[in-house]
Amino acid sequence: MAGFFLVLEGPEGAGKSTLARALTARMRTAGVEPVVVREPGGTPAAEALRHELLHDDRAWTPAAELLYIAAARADLVAKVIRPALRDGRVVLSDRFDLSTRAYQIGGRGLPALEVEWVNQAATGGLVPDLTLVLDVPPEVGQARQVASGKRQDRLDREAEAFHQRVAAVYRDATGPGLVHLDATGTAEALADAAWRALRRARPDLFGE
Numbered sequence: 001m002a003g004f005f006l007v008l009e010g011p012e013g014a015g016k017s018t019l020a021r022a023l024t025a026r027m028r029t030a031g032v033e034p035v036v037v038r039e040p041g042g043t044p045a046a047e048a049l050r051h052e053l054l055h056d057d058r059a060w061t062p063a064a065e066l067l068y069i070a071a072a073r074a075d076l077v078a079k080v081i082r083p084a085l086r087d088g089r090v091v092l093s094d095r096f097d098l099s100t101r102a103y104q105i106g107g108r109g110l111p112a113l114e115v116e117w118v119n120q121a122a123t124g125g126l127v128p129d130l131t132l133v134l135d136v137p138p139e140v141g142q143a144r145q146v147a148s149g150k151r152q153d154r155l156d157r158e159a160e161a162f163h164q165r166v167a168a169v170y171r172d173a174t175g176p177g178l179v180h181l182d183a184t185g186t187a188e189a190l191a192d193a194a195w196r197a198l199r200r201a202r203p204d205l206f207g208e
């Protein structure tokens, strides 16, 4: 049986982690045990890179930041995602390559072609089967983060204009297997919509 690669994307506070938990529970009820990962991270090396990336005191250049994220992704793809998909597993990733487009091209302003090449090197051409983009205005996501008391990391504290550029990439993103979901409603309404998208994509796995 072919595996299935699901990615959740969207700005900070959109509800990706909340949705990942809800979908994991629904998949288990449907008899599917997903392999759940988050980016950057998911392997010991990638978690170490994540710690460096989000660390308060680091002043990475945009290019260094891109290469850190790419190194973490390369390790995660090779050691966790590809082996799981080969075994026919469902892989659920909290962020993937669209995040690099949003933050490194949109947010940082790196040349798109360079970022796409680095992404290609990191993924070896692996493309998600389904990318759910959670649409919320960045102010809503930020307000949710503040309300939750989440400690702000280095990227969270970027200027308002940075987050607006990130949000614009998410808003305008299109492509094969990419589905936008309204994430301004309740977490449950979002989980229902996401589940419907999953069932459309793979009725054999997530159907009745």
Ligand SMILES: Nc1ncnc2c1ncn2[C@@H]1O[C@H](COP(=O)(O)OP(=O)(O)O)[C@@H](O)[C@H]1O
Pocket (backbone or CB within 6 Å): 010, 011, 012, 013, 014, 015, 016, 017, 018, 019, 144, 145, 147, 148, 183, 184, 185, 186, 187, 188, 190
């Ligand atoms: N649909 C929603 N409506 C209101 N608050 C939400 C919703 N989804 C998540 N939250 C809350 O917003 C905060 C950020 O959600 P989270 O899932 O961590 O977002 P992300 O992983 O995209 O940054 C959390 O405190 C969460 O409980």
Ligand SMILES: [Mg+2]
Pocket (backbone or CB within 6 Å): 016, 017, 018, 094
């Ligand atoms: Mg999260």
